[in-house]
Amino acid sequence: xxxxxxxxxxxxxxxxxxxxxxxxxxxxxxxxxxxxxxxxxxxxxxxxxxxxxxxxxxxxxxxxxxxxxxxxxxxxxxxxxxxxxxxxxxxxxxxxxxxxxxxxxxxxxxxxxxxxxxxxxxxxxxxxxxxxxxxxxxxxxxxxxxxxxxxxxxxxxxxxxxxxxxxxxxxxxxxxxxxxxxxxxxxxxxxxxxxxxxxxxxxxxxxxxxxxxxxxxxxxxxxxxxxxxxxxxxxxxxxxxxxxxxxxxxxxxxxxxxxxxxxxxxxxxxxxxxxxxxxxxxxxxxxxxxxxxxxxxxxxxxxxxxxxxxxxxxxxxxxxxxxxxxxxxxxxxxxxxxxxxxxxxxxxxxxxxxxxxxxxxxxxxxxxxxxxxxxxxxxxxxxxxxxxxxxxxxxxxxxxxxxxxxxxxxxxxxxxxxxxxxxxxxxxxxxxxxxxxxxxxxxxxxxxxxxxxxxxxxxxxxxxxxxxxxxxxxxxxxxxxxxxxxxxxxxxxxxxxxxxxxxxxxxxxxxxxxxxxxxxxxxxxxxxxxxxxxxxxxxxxxxxxxxxxxxxxxxxxxxxxxxxxxxxxxxxxxxxxxxxxxxxxxxxxxxxxxxxxxxxxxxxxxxxxxxxxxxxxxxxxxxxxxxxxxxxxxxxxxxxxxxxxxxxxxxxxxxxxxxxxxxxxxxxxxxxxxxxxxxxxxxxxxxxxxxxxxxxxxxxxxxxxxxxxxxxxxxxxxxxxxxxxxxxxxxxxxxxxxxxxxxxxxxxxxxxxxxxxxxxxxxxxxxxxxxxxxxxxxxxxxxxxxxxxxxxxxxxxxxxxxxxxxxxxxxxxxxxxxxxxxxxxxxxxxxxxxxxxxxxxxxxxxxxxxxxxxxxxxxxxxxxxxxxxxxxxxxxxxxxxxxxxxxxxxxxxxxxxxxxxxxxxxxxxxxxxxxxxxxxxxxxxxxxxxxxxxxxxxxxxxx
DNA sequence: GGCCTATCGTA
DNA sequence: GTACGATAGGCCA
Numbered sequence: 001x002x003x004x005x006x007x008x009x010x011x012x013x014x015x016x017x018x019x020x021x022x023x024x025x026x027x028x029x030x031x032x033x034x035x036x037x038x039x040x041x042x043x044x045x046x047x048x049x050x051x052x053x054x055x056x057x058x059x060x061x062x063x064x065x066x067x068x069x070x071x072x073x074x075x076x077x078x079x080x081x082x083x084x085x086x087x088x089x090x091x092x093x094x095x096x097x098x099x100x101x102x103x104x105x106x107x108x109x110x111x112x113x114x115x116x117x118x119x120x121x122x123x124x125x126x127x128x129x130x131x132x133x134x135x136x137x138x139x140x141x142x143x144x145x146x147x148x149x150x151x152x153x154x155x156x157x158x159x160x161x162x163x164x165x166x167x168x169x170x171x172x173x174x175x176x177x178x179x180x181x182x183x184x185x186x187x188x189x190x191x192x193x194x195x196x197x198x199x200x201x202x203x204x205x206x207x208x209x210x211x212x213x214x215x216x217x218x219x220x221x222x223x224x225x226x227x228x229x230x231x232x233x234x235x236x237x238x239x240x241x242x243x244x245x246x247x248x249x250x251x252x253x254x255x256x257x258x259x260x261x262x263x264x265x266x267x268x269x270x271x272x273x274x275x276x277x278x279x280x281x282x283x284x285x286x287x288x289x290x291x292x293x294x295x296x297x298x299x300x301x302x303x304x305x306x307x308x309x310x311x312x313x314x315x316x317x318x319x320x321x322x323x324x325x326x327x328x329x330x331x332x333x334x335x336x337x338x339x340x341x342x343x344x345x346x347x348x349x350x351x352x353x354x355x356x357x358x359x360x361x362x363x364x365x366x367x368x369x370x371x372x373x374x375x376x377x378x379x380x381x382x383x384x385x386x387x388x389x390x391x392x393x394x395x396x397x398x399x400x401x402x403x404x405x406x407x408x409x410x411x412x413x414x415x416x417x418x419x420x421x422x423x424x425x426x427x428x429x430x431x432x433x434x435x436x437x438x439x440x441x442x443x444x445x446x447x448x449x450x451x452x453x454x455x456x457x458x459x460x461x462x463x464x465x466x467x468x469x470x471x472x473x474x475x476x477x478x479x480x481x482x483x484x485x486x487x488x489x490x491x492x493x494x495x496x497x498x499x500x501x502x503x504x505x506x507x508x509x510x511x512x513x514x515x516x517x518x519x520x521x522x523x524x525x526x527x528x529x530x531x532x533x534x535x536x537x538x539x540x541x542x543x544x545x546x547x548x549x550x551x552x553x554x555x556x557x558x559x560x561x562x563x564x565x566x567x568x569x570x571x572x573x574x575x576x577x578x579x580x581x582x583x584x585x586x587x588x589x590x591x592x593x594x595x596x597x598x599x600x601x602x603x604x605x606x607x608x609x610x611x612x613x614x615x616x617x618x619x620x621x622x623x624x625x626x627x628x629x630x631x632x633x634x635x636x637x638x639x640x641x642x643x644x645x646x647x648x649x650x651x652x653x654x655x656x657x658x659x660x661x662x663x664x665x666x667x668x669x670x671x672x673x674x675x676x677x678x679x680x681x682x683x684x685x686x687x688x689x690x691x692x693x694x695x696x697x698x699x700x701x702x703x704x705x706x707x708x709x710x711x712x713x714x715x716x717x718x719x720x721x722x723x724x725x726x727x728x729x730x731x732x733x734x735x736x737x738x739x740x741x742x743x744x745x746x747x748x749x750x751x752x753x754x755x756x757x758x759x760x761x762x763x764x765x766x767x768x769x770x771x772x773x774x775x776x777x778x779x780x781x782x783x784x785x786x787x788x789x790x791x792x793x794x795x796x797x798x799x800x801x802x803x804x805x806x807x808x809x810x811x812x813x814x815x816x817x818x819x820x821x822x823x824x825x826x827x828x829x830x831x832x833x834x835x836x837x838x839x840x841x842x843x844x845x846x847x848x849x850x851x852x853x854x855x856x857x858x859x860x861x862x863x864x865x866x867x868x869x870x871x872x873x874x875x876x877x878x879x880x881x882x883x884x885x886x887x888x889x890x891x892x893x894x895x896x897x898x899x900x901x902x903x904x905x906x907x908x909x910x911x912x913x914x915x916x917x918x919x920x921x922x923x924x925x926x927x928x929x930x931x932x933x934x935x936x937x938x939x940x941x942x943x
Numbered sequence: 944g945g946c947c948t949a950t951c952g953t954a
Numbered sequence: 955g956t957a958c959g960a961t962a963g964g965c966c967a
Contacts, residue, residue: 494944595963596949616949624950649951653960678957682954689959692953700952725954781955788955853955860956864954868957896954896957946966954957 007057007125007262008049008152009118011136016042016095018137018154020088027087030280033828033841035087039094043284045154046104049135050264051291052160053152057130057262059105059121061114062092068111070246074195086847094279101271105261109253115140116250122149124257133162140189142168143180143249173206175213182215185244194246195239199232215244267292283480340482343514349399350513352505359418362393362401366422369395371454373431373520376438377512379499382687383440384555384663384670388412389500391419392512394520400513404505416445426451433457433471433519436675439551456519458543459526461676462535465838469676475518478525483518484511538834542872543675549879549891550673550683557668558690558892558900561706561938562659568702572651579644586637593644596623609635626790650694654703661688673894681836681865681872683894691895693939704940710902714889715935717903718942719915722930723748724867724897725780728833731925732862733816737809742927749773755809756802767793775806779813780863782856817859824858832865833923834873867897870929874922875899881914900939908935 019041027037049055099106107117118141122132126148133152134141141151142163151163161167168177186205188196200208212218219241222234233240267288276285353362366372372395378386387409394400403419405412422428423442429452432438439449457469467473475481489511490498500508530536584590587607591598600621604613609631614622625645631638661669671690673683685691693707694700709716726748730738741751746761753764753772764772774792775783785800794802807814821843824830829839838861842854871894878891878899889907893900899919903911912933919931936942 492944592963594961597963618948620949622949645951649961652962653952657960674958680957682957684958685953686959689953692951692959694952696952778955781957783955786955791955856955864957867954898954944967946964948962948964950961952958952960 005057005128005130005259006053006055007059007121007130007132008053008055009121009132009134010046010049010058010060011114011118011134011138011141012042012060012062012095013114014136014138015045015154016088016091019045020085020091027841029839029841033839033844034090034279035841036091036279036281038085038088038091039098039279040281040284042091042095043098043281045135046102047284047287047291049152049160053133055133055264057125057259058264059107059262060099061117061121062106062108063112063114064108064110067113067116069250070113074242074246086842086845086850094275097275098272101275102267103265107255109255112250112253116253117255119144119249119251120253120255121257123251125259128257128259130259140180140184140247140249142172143177143184143247145177172209174209179209179214181244181247182213182218183209184247185215185240186218188243189247194243196243197233197236197240199229204229215240340476340480342482343484343510346481347398348514348517350509350517351401352509353401353403354505356418359403359415362403363419363422366393366395366428367425369428371395371429371431371523372422373400373516373523374438375432375512375516375519376441377500377508378441379501383437383672384444384666386441386444387501388416388441388445390508390512391416392509392516394513394516397521398517400517402509402513404508407501413445416442416447420447423447424450429454431456431520431523433474433515433522434676436547436551436554436673439548440555443551443555453544453547454523455544455547456522456526457676458547459523459530459539462539462543462836463526463529463533465676465679465681465836471515471518471522474522479518479521481518483514486511533837534835535837538836538869542834542869542876545876546675546872549875550675552879553891553893554670554672556890556892556902557663557666557670558902559667559708559710560658560662560669561708562662564706565655565659565703568706569651569655572647572655572699576644576647576651579640579647583637583640583644586640593641594648596620599623599641603637607637609638646697646699650700650703654694654700658688658703658706671893678868679838680861681832681868682896683868685894690893695943701940704943705938707900707939708937713906714902714904715908715937716939716942717889717901717908717912717915717933717935718939719899719901719919719931719933720943721867721871721897721919722932724870724929725863726776727927727929728866728870728925729780729813729816729863731927732833732866733810733813734926735810735812735816738813739927742930745930749776752776752806752809756805771802775802778803779806779817780860782817782859820858820862821855824854830858830862832862832869833925834866834869836865836869838865870923871897871899871919874919877918877922878915881918882911887911900942903935 016038020038022041023037027035028040030036046060050058096106107121109117115138118134118136122134122144125132126146130148132149134144134149135152137153145151145163145165145168147165153161153163155161163171165177168174168180172180172183174180174183183205184194184196186197186200186208187202188194188200208218212221218233219237222230225233269289269292272288273285276282276288353359372393375392376388377390377392378388380386387407388405390402390404392400392402403415405415423430430449431454433455434457435449435453435455442449456471456474460467460469460474472483472485475483489503489507490500503511530539580593583593587602589602589606591602593599597620600613600623603609603623604621614627616622625642628638628642632642658669663670669688669690671685672687673685675683677684694703707716723742726738727742730742737755738748741748749769749772750761750764752775753759753768754761756772756775757764757768759768771792771794774788778788778791783803785796785803788794788803789796789799792799820830824840824843828841828843829837831837838857840854840857842850843858845851845854875891875894882889882891887907888904889911890902891899892902899915901911901915916931916933920929922929934942
């Protein structure tokens with residue numbers, strides 16, 4: 001069997017798409033701003049197949065021009081495919097170049113899909129005595145499987161599986177693979193727009209196949225069906241036949257199979273190197289060299305592979321004599337070849353320090369270091385509620401120590417105390433990934449963390465704010481090392497998940513020290529990257545000090561009055577029930593009001609309130625607020641629905657949810673600020689989100705009354721920047737008229753209205769001011785006439801005129817916006833007043849929509865981000881002064897342009913002036929900053 | 944239980 | 955038009 005010649009046919013587009021989407025949450029962007037995800041994904045698959053299988057014959061098949069025959073038969077065929085992403089279009093020429101350099105044949109035929117080409121070639125090769133492996137994730141290919149033709153499917157999470165006849169029988173519930181065509185024809189395929197039989201999904205299709213064996217036989221025996229199903233299928237016989245045709249892979253493509261053309265040969269390594277260098281695929285290049293260099297033949301991996309299988313030696317074939325493996329194509333038992341180093345492939349010295357003596361020696365060593373990475377292991381995710389299970393330390397690549405703690409919390413405290421000299425040391429730098437978490441955990445044991453900090457998560461956030469910053473991803477990206485996954489250790493989330501405490505100590509040690517080890521290595525890497533991006537100052541002077549400030553704010557929490565919310569809840573329930581009843585009466589039926597799907601059907605199918613209802617992107621009727629608002633004036637039911645929506649939202653998201661967030665120990669609410677999430681530099685708040693507490697509507701605003709001072713000795717103080725973003729754009733653009741308005745302290749929207757509508761300030765109408773206000777805000781987001789007319793009563797042309805007049809009034813503002821876009825085009829990024837960068841990879845996209853979005857980002861990011869920079873500075877300065885003066889008053893919350901404090905009554909006047917001074921002077925520009933301070937018995941009163 | 948979509952709360 | 959997070963429904967396994 002192993003002697004049989006083997007042909008591998010790759011379905012290029014399917015693999016490219018798969019590769020692209022594998023990186024979708026963390027796209028690979030090279031230094032030129034090119035999204036290389038698709039290229040990397042595909043090339044990885046290609047090398048992976050070669051490395052695992054050592055095929056002697058291989059080709060890559062592309063689509064070109066789509067399927068002429070299928071579109072003729074059914075114009076909608078594949079019509080609802082989304083447009084190919086830009087990055088994929090750009091990827092194709094690179095992939096073709098790579099394939100050419102590797103001397104791998106590319107098969108294309110105008111007017112045929114890759115499916116058809118692969119199918120035809122597979123059948124031809126079968127006649128020539130080949131075993132053919134169709135490399136594709138696309139299940140349509142199952143119909144081609146035979147004794148000599150297999151599907152070779154990439155699995156999620158790595159590895160491949162081979163589907164032969166038995167697998168097809170099992171997965172599709174068919175006797176013969178050809179029946180897969182009937183199966184697909186019956187159930188249809190949304191992605192290819194094969195309609196299928198209405199009402200028939202996977203389950204029913206399997207049932208029909210078992211019973212009737214084919215589409216034709218089913219359609220000939222529809223009299224045996226019953227009820228709705230009978231009607232539907234009988235009405236769709238033609239559709240059934242058509243669907244089957246569409247699903248059929250053609251086997252008569254005019255291609256020829258000359259085996260010598262498909263032989264895999266040695267690549268042109270120089271040419272490959274050139275293209276890989278251009279793309280910045282360093283690791284892939286190493287991988288390629290390994291893959292094609294016979295001297296590596298006896299590597300450990302190859303040995304594991306062969307010894308784990310029956311030892312029947314394969315006859316040497318093709319280029320890869322030295323590492324020939326048995327050619328069954330069955331890969332289930334093979335070790336995973338991810339391309340990453342792991343704990344198994346790397347020398348390491350991770351030691352458990354579990355005795356008083358070993359801990360003492362560990363401490364002695366640590367105290368001699370300048371910089372040490374530490375990482376706490378705990379019983380859960382909520383830092384303020386968990387118990388400490390262990391702490392790992394590392395300060396040298398590949399080495400580290402783990403201190404484990406017992407369940408007894410008093411003992412834990414004692415052991416932790418031994419390390420106080422380390423945590424309190426002002427001279428040893430503490431390195432960590434998301435140090436805020438560790439600081440909070442240690443605070444449960446009254447153990448402060450002092451001295452310089454280096455947080456790798458935050459470092460990377462500054463280096464590339466659009467990426468995600470999990471340690472696992474960072475490690476794979478920067479160290480080519482895949483850490484032990486937490487899932488391996490404690491299992492998947494949910495039912496059987498273990499606590500870290502239940503993991504054997506040896507494994508805890510390996511896992512925890514590895515994390516510390518990796519984090520320490522990442523630091524070395526990121527120091528350089530911060531420096532080259534001129535981000536070191538922002539990191540050291542702003543983000544790192546902020547870690548401690550946020551930790552303190554989160555630990556402090558805020559007082560909540562749950563009884564007040566309970567009363568609110570009762571009132572809301574009354575109104576929700578009343579409205580629900582009224583709505584059902586008007587609709588003439590009961591349904592789930594909270595389901596937009598059901599609501600849409602009731603309003604637009606049954607009641608037919610509109611001729612041509614707006615649809616969402618998934619094809620459902622849209623019932624969003626702006627859609628319903630149009631109808632509100634004509635229909636009582638719509639007004640009731642909007643009111644119901646509002647109350648229901650308030651109740652479920654705030655009134656009923658917030659009391660559950662009260663910490664049982666502190667009786668306060670402790671939000672968690674995410675310092676490395678928002679791409680612009682803002683913070684975000686979660687668990688619970690305290691940055692979106694209602695204020696706009698009367699009813700919603702009541703929720704703020706539940707946020708109250710610590711006790712009767714305190715009041716709540718709120719300090720707001722007034723128009724900070726407009727002030728920033730005025731200062732950055734040096735638009736004199738706008739700057740002057742701010743210097744004069746006049747109402748900016750009235751001032752704008754007076755200028756664009758050319759009327760004296762005192763004659764500006766409410767409507768004019770309101771429209772001017774909308775444009776002022778719109779400018780910050782990158783207005784369009786369309787957006788503006790949607791937000792105001794203005795028509796599209798009136799909106800356009802208003803925008804034009806606005807730009808004439810403030811010409812420098814327009815010039816500034818254009819200059820930001822130009823800067824982004826030239827440099828690939830824009831930056832804030834403190835040099836925080838945001839990379840805009842789509843700024844030169846040929847797709848106008850994509851490019852437009854990037855251009856709006858180029859304008860908005862520096863403004864939103866500079867405002868974020870400034871309030872961060874203010875927070876640090878206020879915190880430091882509060883610490884120095886030892887105030888009882890505490891900073892509690894940040895809401896983008898607002899800070900909220902528990903203000904001790906004795907300190908009220910003092911801190912008012914400190915807060916105002918620090919906020920207004922946090923960053924000096926040509927426009928003054930203005931801060932309004934309010935004080936009250938709750939958050940609403942403080943405004 | 945996990946993941947996606949639609950909706951809506953804030954600056 | 956920018957930036958977020960939480961909820962419920964609905965569908966998957």
